[in-house]
Amino acid sequence: MKALILTCALLTLSLQAGAADKGLTEEQMGLSKTSVNVDPDPATFEYRQADPSTSGVLPRAFSGAPPQVPHGIEDFIPITRDSNTCVSCHQQPDQIGKKKVKGEPTPLPATHYTDVKNNALHMGRYNCTQCHTPQANVNPLVGNTFKRK
Numbered sequence: 001m002k003a004l005i006l007t008c009a010l011l012t013l014s015l016q017a018g019a020a021d022k023g024l025t026e027e028q029m030g031l032s033k034t035s036v037n038v039d040p041d042p043a044t045f046e047y048r049q050a051d052p053s054t055s056g057v058l059p060r061a062f063s064g065a066p067p068q069v070p071h072g073i074e075d076f077i078p079i080t081r082d083s084n085t086c087v088s089c090h091q092q093p094d095q096i097g098k099k100k101v102k103g104e105p106t107p108l109p110a111t112h113y114t115d116v117k118n119n120a121l122h123m124g125r126y127n128c129t130q131c132h133t134p135q136a137n138v139n140p141l142v143g144n145t146f147k148r149k
């Protein structure tokens with residue numbers, strides 16, 4: 001008899017626990033304001049098409065952040081093992097530390113080389129677009145409260 005009462009008590013407890021745990025609704029899942037089942041069909045956008053000679057540069061997000069690509073890159077990708085157009089303009093070890101000239105490619109910094117004097121690019125930096133991304137003028141889907149100090 002005692003065992004039966006205990007079993008009943010445990011069963012009631014577990015049923016109550018189940019009722020309290022309703023789980024998330026479709027609207028509460030993810031960062032989207034709508035149900036995860038709604039396909040929002042966002043407007044199409046275009047990356048900046050600016051020519052490097054006139055693009056200027058974009059503000060840096062914070063000190064040490066990889067600068068965003070200010071010019072169009074469609075003509076310069078894909079980056080493959082045998083062809084990397086980015087380095088043909090940006091790999092200029094002689095220009096490191098010299099005054100930046102507007103319209104001239106910002107030279108790859110010393111951090112991107114294993115040996116600057118011998119012009120040896122660090123292969124971990126070969127795939128430029130892994131860190132440097134082109135930009136488009138779109139409103140972020142989710143706001144960002146990060147502030148540069």
Ligand code: HEC
Pocket residue numbers: 052053054055056057058066067068069070071073076077085086087088089090101102103104105106128129132
């Ligand atoms: C035809 C030459 C050329 C090619 C090819 C080129 N760039 Fe550039 N890039 C420039 C010039 C010129 C600027 C700087 C414009 C200025 O300062 O007015 C620049 C600026 C940049 C900057 C911003 C630097 C800063 O100081 O903020 C990044 C990042 C960059 N390029 C990345 C790339 C990547 C990645 C590729 C390949 C997908 C690439 N570039 C290919 C000429 C080129």
Ligand code: HEC
Pocket residue numbers: 064065066067086087090106107108109111112124125126127128129130131132
């Ligand atoms: C693993 C990430 C990574 C890769 C890959 C990478 N970069 Fe960078 N890059 C950075 C970061 C981070 C900075 C800023 C800090 C620094 O100077 O090292 C930077 C800085 C730069 C700058 C600005 C230099 C200056 O004087 O302010 C240029 C130009 C640049 N990178 C171009 C390139 C190009 C072109 C490639 C491909 C050959 C490339 N990077 C590959 C992360 C990367």
